[in-house]
Amino acid sequence: SQQGEEDPQALSIQEGENATMNCSYKTSINNLQWYRQNSGRGLVHLILIRSNEREKHSGRLRVTLDTSKKSSSLLITASRAADTASYFCATAFSNTGKLIFGQGTTLQVKP
């Protein structure tokens, strides 16, 4: 069953602007991961944040995790047209690799 809710469902911004996506989940987690999916393609792993971490950076990506609110956010700074894709958060309850995905946010970056 799905665990995560993401908002917004769709986001349209201009190139150069920042994009923020939020994810909420329902149960305790081991870690939370963000993935990107280009239309009709497989998933690309972006970043992982463990339950004992609060913030993590990777290039233009910044992820926060608030376990008290059971929520996470993904910030993409200085967006590019090539960032246009769907973004999913996924929660892991253990280290088995099993993931439960959120509903996803479709991001459109206009050149």
Place this chain on the structure above:
Amino acid sequence: GAVVSQHPSWVICKSGTSVKIECRSLDFQATTMFWYRQFPKQSLMLMATSNEGSKATYEQGVEKDKFLINHASLTLSTLTVTSAHPEDSSFYICSARDYQGRGVEAFFGQGTRLTVV
């Protein structure tokens, strides 16, 4: 990163026939793989956990006789959609984790788009 290869990338089949999808870990051993299903403009739904050398574990609501999973080796899991019908048309994606040291992230195959006509 680790590579997971899925084949075929797309398949069209007639209603009533069976279709097999392969998921291979190319440069690591995967004792466990996962199969997901994705409908257009929707998220990924976990279907089942494929365990090497033992029976797969299916999520609630997934018909195990409809979606046969075999994980006969440490690098290969197969999903067979039996007696496919148009409502089985979907995007199927597998994933695997490299338990031998590359962290806890899962690596995904490219996905298989199944169209049943």
